[in-house]
Amino acid sequence: MPNLFWEMAPCALMVPACLSVPPMPLTPFHVAVSVRDLGEARRFYGEMLGCPEGRSSEHWVDFNLFGHQFVCHLNPRLGAQGSIGCHFNSVDGDAVPVPHYGVVLELAEWNALAMRLKEKGIVFLIAPHIRFAGSPGEQATMFLRDQSGNVLEFKAFADIGRQLFAV
Numbered sequence: 001m002p003n004l005f006w007e008m009a010p011c012a013l014m015v016p017a018c019l020s021v022p023p024m025p026l027t028p029f030h031v032a033v034s035v036r037d038l039g040e041a042r043r044f045y046g047e048m049l050g051c052p053e054g055r056s057s058e059h060w061v062d063f064n065l066f067g068h069q070f071v072c073h074l075n076p077r078l079g080a081q082g083s084i085g086c087h088f089n090s091v092d093g094d095a096v097p098v099p100h101y102g103v104v105l106e107l108a109e110w111n112a113l114a115m116r117l118k119e120k121g122i123v124f125l126i127a128p129h130i131r132f133a134g135s136p137g138e139q140a141t142m143f144l145r146d147q148s149g150n151v152l153e154f155k156a157f158a159d160i161g162r163q164l165f166a167v
Contacts, residue, residue, distance in 0.1 A: 028068045031101050032060075034075035035148040036082045041072040044146045048120055066103045075148075084149035092131045097143065102153035104164065110140050110156030117144070125151060136166035 035041045038061055045051045045063045051070065054062035060073045078084070088095040105113065114128040126143040140156040157163040 030069040030071070032071040032073055033101070033148075033150045034078060034084060035072040035146070035150070036075065036078035036080065037147070038072065038074055040147045045070065045072065048117070048122065050116070066105065068103065070101075078148060082148070086149065086151060094126050094131070096153075097125060097145075097151040100143065100151035100153050102155065104160060105154060105156045106160070107140060107156040107158055110142075110154060113154060114140075114142055117142075137163060139163070 038056075038058075041061060042053065045065070046053055049065070051063040051065050054064060054069070056062065058074075060071055063070045063072070075082075086097040086099060088097055090096070117124075118128075122144055124142055125145055126141065128140065128142040130138060131141050132138050138158070141153060142155075143151055143153050145151050
């Protein structure tokens with residue numbers, strides 16, 4: 001049986017997809033993170049962010065994060081007060097935490113989320129604002145952290161298709 005990955009990979013690696021293939025609809029991503037408490041995760045992702053809950057067990061819970069599968073796995077090694085650490089890099093004057101996860105939203109949806117989170121009293125690591133103003137990559141961005149230390153970034157562009165990878 002042929003190994004399709006290896007047969008296809010050289011072509012994909014040699015020519016950037018944006019030059020050789022017409023745009024395709026995006027498929028949902030899947031990311032799994034550690035949390036110290038599933039109840040906290042349900043309150044933060046379900047109640048605070050408004051993410052519908054999917055499948056779950058006593059050790060993990062799936063959330064629908066704007067159409068993407070975001071899974072919180074219980075990590076007992078964090079302990080009741082534990083927190084995942086992060087590194088900070090300077091980006092356009094902000095101390096951006098790494099690692100972080102997030103979603104690129106339409107600008108109207110981003111504005112509605114920012115307003116809803118402010119009304120709920122969320123504490124932002126980086127408050128909602130415009131980054132790279134006046135440049136091709138101008139974007140709205142905000143960063144927040146769950147109780148376990150996982151950092152999320154939500155961003156938006158005036159024209160996602162034109163600006164997402166603009167140089």
